[in-house]
Amino acid sequence: MSTIVSAPGKVLAAGGYLVLDQQYPGVVISTSSRFYTVIQASLGSANQIVVRSPQFNQAEWRYTVTYNAAGIQVNPQEDSIGGKNKFVHLALQHTLNLVSEIHSVARVQERLFNGLDIAAVGDNDFYSQRAQLESLGLPRTTESLSRITPFCHNGVKLTDVHKTGMGSSAALITSLVSALLLHFSAITETDFANLEGDGRRLAHNAAQFVHCLAQGKVGSGFDVSSAVFGSQIYRRFGPAVLDPLMKGEFAAGTLKSVLNSSAWDYSFRPIQLPPLTRLVLADVEAGSDTPSLVGKVLKWRGHEDSCETAKDLWTQIDESNQSLARQLDALSQSYVQNKYVYEETIRQLASLPAQEWESISKAFYDLHQTTQRIRNLMRRMGDLAGVEIEPEQQTHLLDKSIQQAGVVGGGVPGAGGYDAIWLLICSPPGLSDEQQPLRQVESVWSTFDESNVTPLLAQESVAKGARVVQLDEIPGLKEAIQRQ
Ligand SMILES: Nc1ncnc2c1ncn2[C@@H]1O[C@H](COP(=O)(O)OP(=O)(O)OP(=O)(O)O)[C@@H](O)[C@H]1O
């Protein structure tokens, strides 16, 4: 019997920094690029778990499971060629204990009778494909990216890979924890498939906990929430719910009671991008250290000299973020009300830059203005806090991109910095490939001379968050997990 769960990556389009505070929601889009965990019964030894990541060199982690009065211990084997993997180790340790608290230790022992083989792979978008495109002599376009083998081997060790900021660890932990809960029948597939199901909530709470523990801190959790529930308006949970577990209190029954507790007060409201538009992401060749950006912004916000200004600015940013959410909803509704008119409008917008849209569609023009206002306010916050939230080079790239016909707006995702940009562009049916706004955007990116910009393939995920899949459903997955 095998169990496969996929979980999407994320783009925090609005709400970076603010979403760390429960007062402010964030707008998060989950992506079509996903992480997959494939659990298969192995023919190995009892209580042995092998986790493999066939996209990397030396990426195999072996664990032995033992049982004692304190619960289940998942012990990394010294001979693991992958060295340490805290994220994977903690996911196994705590999910197996959660299963034993829900069922029994015997349930875990029984299902580990022949050991387990677990493969974890992520869509190519999670890792920069720039080097791969260069070695294949291909231009940096989405068309070229679609020619790269799915789940391709990155040619390096996991520790040396260049990530794209799409939330690989949150998607991995969500898919791994959910797959384990399902494989050990701690939750049912039907309940997991239901967005409001208790099983899906338990998977979320458990993945949040493991991710926080592995990261050594309780962050906002928007990445895990969108990996579980899909695109949404996210409001974080109060971190106190995790206090006992973060302090290492694992007395019998604690995991189950904390992770099932009604004290989890996060909220998510599913959203979607307007029909016939598409999300486009670019991987920019330069990096930023998110924790250090966050540290500086929070210091500025807390400082007595700047806290009043910060409060005013955050109120303004929040108002704009909430307008963005309302405008997205309204556009989806207007599509439902009159598909024909909506489609015609998108076709017209696709041939003009957004500054010229007001007379054609006030709703799309307002959406454009809102995204620009959010950028301005975030830039102002960066200036005041002394943090490069939208560095000048990114401003140039975004301005050039947003001036193109058919581009609604965009920004720097999440904490911002040099890593990436996102855009929302019109994508009307019936236009030739050459006429699509995406082509023009790609051409701007390929000639941009201040940084090396590579598109990603990801669009918005149509499936809502984590889901169970079958091996044959996903092109290239079977081949990837069989790779040695
Ligand atoms: N394919 C994989 N196989 C096994 N473990 C992985 C894999 N990808 C990520 N991990 C785990 O996640 C950790 C990376 O977490 P980190 O928090 O640095 O990434 P991230 O911030 O989510 O990255 P990004 O948002 O840029 O994708 C790795 O050290 C490893 O433990």
Ligand SMILES: C[C@@](O)(CCOP(=O)(O)O)CC(=O)O
């Ligand atoms: C700055 C912050 O609000 C967002 C970070 O997002 P990203 O990892 O840059 O996509 C931090 C957080 O929410 O955990």
